Amino acid sequence: MPVRVLIVDDSIVMRMVLERAIRHACPKISETTYAADGAEALATLEQAAARGESFDLILSDIHMPVMDGLEFLLEVQRRKLAPRVPIVMITAETGSPEVLRAMEAGAMGYILKPFTLEQLQMGIGALLQSAA
Amino acid sequence: MILPAGREKEPGGGIATAKDREHRDERWTGQIDDAVAEVFETMLRLPYGVVDETPAMGVMISARIEFSGAIDGDCTVRVRDTAAERLTDMLLEAEADWDDEMIDDAVGELCNMIAGGWKSRFGMDANCHISVPAVSRCDVGERADESRGEMRRFYGMGEDVLEVTLALHRSEGTGGDVDCLPVPFPSRLIA
Numbered sequence: 001m002p003v004r005v006l007i008v009d010d011s012i013v014m015r016m017v018l019e020r021a022i023r024h025a026c027p028k029i030s031e032t033t034y035a036a037d038g039a040e041a042l043a044t045l046e047q048a049a050a051r052g053e054s055f056d057l058i059l060s061d062i063h064m065p066v067m068d069g070l071e072f073l074l075e076v077q078r079r080k081l082a083p084r085v086p087i088v089m090i091t092a093e094t095g096s097p098e099v100l101r102a103m104e105a106g107a108m109g110y111i112l113k114p115f116t117l118e119q120l121q122m123g124i125g126a127l128l129q130s131a132a
Numbered sequence: 133m134i135l136p137a138g139r140e141k142e143p144g145g146g147i148a149t150a151k152d153r154e155h156r157d158e159r160w161t162g163q164i165d166d167a168v169a170e171v172f173e174t175m176l177r178l179p180y181g182v183v184d185e186t187p188a189m190g191v192m193i194s195a196r197i198e199f200s201g202a203i204d205g206d207c208t209v210r211v212r213d214t215a216a217e218r219l220t221d222m223l224l225e226a227e228a229d230w231d232d233e234m235i236d237d238a239v240g241e242l243c244n245m246i247a248g249g250w251k252s253r254f255g256m257d258a259n260c261h262i263s264v265p266a267v268s269r270c271d272v273g274e275r276a277d278e279s280r281g282e283m284r285r286f287y288g289m290g291e292d293v294l295e296v297t298l299a300l301h302r303s304e305g306t307g308g309d310v311d312c313l314p315v316p317f318p319s320r321l322i323a
Contacts, residue, residue: 010264013223013238017175020225063244063264088322092248093262095255109320114174114245117225123322 002031003128004053008041008060008072009034009090014113018059018090018124021117025125037064038072045081057127058087059111062098070098073105086127157283160254164285164296167249171242172287176222183288185295190214193236195243195265199251202260205282205300207247211239213269215292232269240265246296 005022009015015034022030033055035041041060048054058076062069069089076082086108091099099110111123165182172180191213198206211219213235220238221227230238243265251262287294 011237011241011244012234013220013241016224063262065264092245092252094252096248097259097261103320107320109322111322113248114171116174119174127322 003057004031004033004055005128006033006035006041006044006055006058008036008038008058008064008069010036010061010064014061014090017117018120021120021124022128024117025121026128030128036066038067038069038075040066041072042067042075042079042081045076049081055082055085058082058085059090059124060087061090062096062102063091068098070102070105073102073107077106086130088127160250160283160298161285163250163253164246164283164298166253167246168285168287168294168296170249171245172289175245176219178219178222178289180287180289180294183286183293185284185286186288186293191269191271193239193267193269195236195240195267197243197247197265198263199247199300200261200263203300205298207243207250208295208297208299209239209243209246210295210297212292215289215294218289218292219294236267236269240267242294243267250298 003026007015007018009018019032022032033044035044038060041058045055060069060072064072067075073087073089076087087106089099089102089107089110090113091110092113093099094112099107103110108127111120115123168180172178189212192210193213193216194208194210196206196208216235216239217230219242220230220235223238223241244262247262251260282300283298285296287296
């Protein structure tokens with residue numbers, strides 16, 4: 001059964017970087033879905049739920065237009081759209097108030113940019129293993 | 133307000149001597165250099181070095197991120213379009229004929245990482261927010277807001293140059309001398 005990952009990021013480049021890391025960390029068995037902001041991601045989760053499907057891991061950027069990562073996380077929890085699905089935030093700031101709040105709100109962890117591909121693969125590999 | 137000789141008004145309303153400003157500038161310069169080094173060494177894996185200003189040629193791509201809250205200012209990354217294409221190759225570890233949207237996105241992401249890295253090193257308190265990057269293209273000579281730039285650094289990569297400008301205009305609760313203590317951060321770092 002494929003491991004399904006939802007990537008929420010307004011940057012096309014970052015989505016591609018993350019997807020490459022996932023493919024390397026979990027070759028052939030991962031399936032990735034994209035959303036460009038929190039609102040699009042909520043719609044994706046709702047559609048998946050309507051089909052009786054779910055994701056194994058959600059990676060979400062913090063700073064996005066329309067709906068940012070923190071708002072997305074809080075809304076996912078409020079609507080109970082992804083219970084038991086680990087949500088990992090992506091940030092370029094160590095002391096970001098949004099990441100601090102996301103951690104308090106139940107995000108599983110965070111990925112700090114910039115990173116090497118090896119670091120990212122290792123981190124995502126461990127996440128996917130625990131999610132599988 | 134009349135200031136004593138040798139002193140000048142800081143962005144936040146405090147008073148600093150020229151020596152204070154010099155030390156602050158040195159500190160900021162080091163923080164910008166470190167943030168840029170981290171990006172070049174991890175995601176770009178590209179040799180580079182600090183250079184003097186080099187005249188730009190052709191179409192330039194600018195990405196700007198604004199700081200708001202505890203400080204008010206912005207960080208701008210500026211690079212020639214052909215150099216930006218090369219940076220996109222390096223970020224994605226693939227050479228391709230990227231369209232403008234992809235290249236602009238890559239420059240915006242670089243700006244995000246440099247601004248975020250600087251902010252982390254600066255030790256901002258929890259009341260400072262950064263915006264999403266605003267990316268624009270212009271011909272050489274259309275440099276916007278040049279007079280607002282407080283600090284400008286140039287990083288050479290072969291024949292190309294990446295320019296980083298940091299401009300801070302105001303601070304709150306820091307006595308005017310923009311400085312904060314590092315904040316504790318939970319240790320759930322995954323990568």
